[in-house]
Amino acid sequence: MGAAGKWILGLVIAGMLGLAGFGVYNVMNGISGGSSGSAGSDDKPSGPLKAGEVRDAADAFLDAWAKGDMRQAAALTDNDAAALDGLQAYRRDAGIEKASFTAKPPVGDEVAFEVKAKVVHEKLSKPLSYESELTVVRGTVSGNPLVKWQPSVLHPELGEGESLVTGEADTPQxxxxxxxxxxxxxxxxxxxxxxxxxxxxxxxxxxxxxxxxxxxxxxxxxxxxxxxxxxxxxxxxKTTLDARVQAAAEKAVATYDEASVAAVDPVSGGVLAVANSGKVDFNAAFMGGRAPGSTFKIVTAAAIFTQDPGSGPGSTTKCYESRSIENGRSFVNDEGLKGISGDSTLAVNFAKSCNTGFIDYAYRHHLSDTALADTARRYFGLGENNWATGIKSADGRIPSESGDGKWAALIGQGAVTVNPLNMASVAATVSRGSFHQPVLLADVGKPVATASPLPGQVGGYLRSMMQQAVGNGTASGLGLPPGSGAKTGTAEVDGAKADSWFTAFSGSGRIAAAAWVKGGGHGRDAAGPIVVKVLNAG
Structure with a gap:
């Protein structure tokens, strides 16, 4: 053992007589993988392994492996057949040659070791080094110390059912x-x-x-x-992403356990950024489906204006503390808004995020059961399951509803579900006046979804209402770029703390974004600051 507390295994080990004795001991006691040994005797070794036994078993196994004697190495494990297959493939399929090992002192039954080798493929070669570890156990038949065979002995990244292979990659880098x-x-x-x-x-x-x-x-x-x-x-x-906006998005969501944001270019539909915190392997910004709360009032307002061309931001309604339609469910506003005395306008109800004002107006003006879903599909490209973004993505679920389901859908609750990419696209559609399906590549190789431009004055109405929400509504005072329009959302989810939503477009017309924070509460409190940071980066 050297000064570093390690013992070096190579092609020659001091004490060959002792090693030979170990080999005889193996044969006499039936060590051939631990699975085909002799029946043993009454005095076969038992009990916890001693440090010397662990060290000697690891020493013998690694020495045989270093010599290229894979059969002998396999015989010193508890599964000689599987070990032999793996050790032979290490050289044959992975092209790993001239392996040497530096083992550390045992820690209990485990021995960590460093591997230095060379990977060879045709005329190419390159040094390889990594660290792995092995565990020593007693053979179930012989009782002798054996290396517990598992693929990770060969390489720590190797699992069951996997193999090490050296060759040409399946696709170019x-x-x-x-x-x-x-x-x-x-x-x-x-x-x-x-x-x-x-x-x-x-x-x-x-x-x-x-x-x-x-x-x-x-x-x-x-x-x-x-x-x-x-x-x-x-x-x-080449993607449509913008590294500067992406960096801002990553940083903005990182402070939350589960949050997502997406940003798009309203002119082209190009995705500028997509970021998720928490389970990043699931792209919630593209594939998620959650109730969007009051951010969906953008689509609701569009449905009202398109079904009733005489309506507009100045149309009057009443913001009640609570509103029940035909003895159905009693709808209330977000916490903090008890109502607005007297008549008020749709624009004010939008800016203050009054649920009951929108429900009351839709009821009194006979908004059809299909109006919301039709508007979402026809002008915002939602709910058709046909977006071709370049990767898997969902374009929302907006079913036609009646009764309480209809009123809930108007305020982004009930059966309506979307993701941040969908709501960023909604804000982008308002900003530009027409829908451009989000894409990650200039050419995704297949037709993209299309929709009709917002009719007549509807686009202008929606832009002014979203800008009013920034000027003196629920989205005010957050630091959005000049000329921005926005909408907040607070979505109830099965009795848990409400989700936070926020969508906005920049006054520059170059970027729109939406964010969602699970359990974030009010839209301006959690999702709002995320969108502000992303828009300011664009």
Whole structure:
């Protein structure tokens, strides 16, 4: 043992006589993987392993492996058949040669060790080093100390049903870049890891590039690259994302356990940013489905204005403390708004986020049961299940409802569900006056969804109402860019703390965004600051 407390295993180990004696001991006691040993005797070893036994068993196994004697190494494990397959594949399929091992002193039954080797593939070679560990157990038949066989002994990234392979990658490496040509590294932008992986899988074969040579782990869950011997020529995948906006989005959601934000370009529909906190492997910004609360009043107002061309932001309604339609459910406003005395306008009810004012107006003016769903589909491209963004995405669920379900839907509750990308698109549609389906690539390879432009004065009405919400409504005082329009949302979810929603467009017309925070409460409190940071970055 050296000064560092390690013992070096190579092709020659001091004390060959002792090693030979160990080999005889193995044969006499039937150590051949622990599964085919002799019946043993009454005095077979038992009890907890001693440190010396753990050290000697690990020493013998690693020495045989270093010598390339895979059968002997496999015989020193508790599953000689599986171990032999794995050890032979280590050299044959992975091309790993000249392996040497530096083991650390045992800690209980475990021994950590460092591997230094060379990976060879045709004329290519590259050094390989990593750390792994093994566990020593008593053989169930012989009682002798054996290495517990598991694939991770070969490499810590290797699991059951997986294999180490060196060869040409299935597809060329792909370098994803933003709209300005800046490289998008998932290490810098963690929310993009599943997004870029899906884009690469889907579009890599359509790009020019040559595959590299890699040592990788292959299995049912996909391929993980461990070492690149040759990079080949990476293919370049240009996205619509904006690295600066993406960085702001990542930072903004990071302070919450579960939050998502999406930003789009109202002119082209190009996605500028997508970020999720919490379970980043699930892209909630694109695939989620939650009640959006009062942010959906944008669509509700559009439904009112299109069904009744004589209506507008100045149309009068009443904001009650509570409102029940035909002895049905009693609807109330968000906490803090008890009502507005006397007559008020739809614009004021929108800015103050009065639920009852919208429900009362829709009831008195006979808004049809299909108006909300029809408007969502016809002008905002929602609810058709046909968005082609470049990756998996959902475009909301807006069913036609009657009775209490209808009134709940008008205020973004009940059966209505959307995600931040959908609501960012709604704000973008208002900003531009027409729907441009969000996309991550300029050409997604298939037709994108379309919708009709907002009719007549509807677009102008909605823009002015959203701007009023920023000027003296629930979205005021948050630091949005000049000329911005916004809508807050507080969505009740099965008795839990309400979700926070916020959607807005910038006065520049270059960016719109929406955010959702699970259990965030009022829209301006949690989701609002996220959108403000994203819009200011655009």
């Amino acid at each position: 792909v370098e994803a870049v933003d709209r300005n040509g800046k490289t998008l590294d998932p290490k810098t932008y963690p929310s993009l890891r599943p997004v870029l992986a899906e884009l690469r899988d889907k579009y890599a074969d359509k790009l020019s590039g040559t595959a590299g040579v890699e040592l990788s782990v292959e299995g049912p869950q996909g391929t993980t690259t461990l070492l690149t011997l040759s990079k080949g020529k990476p293919a370049r995948l």
